[in-house]
Amino acid sequence: MVDFPKGLIQIYTGEGKGKTTAALGLAIRAVGHGLHVYIIQFMKGRGGYGELEGLKRLQPECQLEHFGAPGWVHKGENIEEHSREVRKAFARAQEIIVSGEWNIVILDEIFNALWFDLIPESEVLELLSMKPSHVELVLTGRNASQTFIERADLVTEMVPRKHPFEQGIMARLGIEY
Template identity: 75%
Template sequence: MMSNLAQGLVQIYTGNGKGKTTAAFGLALRAVGHGFRVYIIQFMKGIDGYGELDGIKRLSPECQLEHFGGQGWVHKGENLEGHLEEANKAFLRAEELILSGNWDIVILDEIVNAIWFELIPESRVLELLSKKPPHVELILTGRNASQALIERADLVTEMVPKKHPYEKGIMSRKGIEF
């Protein structure tokens, strides 16, 4: 299948502020509008209830999404077995999609968090970046991007919180934060 992109880059959306996934999904929406094929793999999201799961279906078949993750919260270094298995499945699927030549853009949502929580070795992700075909745009999201990832990326945006409704006791809102 011929790609819409002559040159695919690596982008990272990181930082402690809100907007990393939102930025990646906004890019997906824009790309589909131009006829691009987009595939999203979500790491560490094993539960339903995220609005994007149903929203992306409206962009199908040009945009597809799969989500992976164990049950419950991940605590670094504790009870990781189910989370490790799901992260590995997500990574293998991501690698397959990136190398397939069928997608213009592949978004690996929360993969940077999966590295930080030690669910995926950073070395595997860096190796995947080296194997990325030149016509595939690759987007990585999540907090705590390492210097090695930042150096390998072509674009890095850090979301920095300045003010958040949570500080006033306003909890996450359906359709806005999830």
């Protein structure tokens, strides 16, 4: 495993498409250079995501764990099972990050879990403080708070300008999921 002299904190946020895709692109690039990547997906409760199968081809250098309850969560409602899944994902994230065994750790959709109040912001901020200095940490999802934006070394905001959905084109296999 290659050690970075300084692992940074990256954020991909915003209302536009491409946050997870950007993080996964980084994972592919890293594996191509012999780095080890661990991805934990929050709040993706239904199957059918292409990355679940596609990233298996990059094992053992790239590992992905998927957490989430089935169905949609509504803020303040119907959150018990979703909260349990987020807690499991977060516990796993803590274990993986603190181990220092992975060059890059991606917490996909962590900001959605925060926005839905399924985990306190203070716990995620504490986790950032526990990150070994050589580990690169990537956080994705809509609604990254100003606190996280200020804490990060790199922030990219995806801004929608045009989307096929506006023309009645629904999510497409292999493109949107």
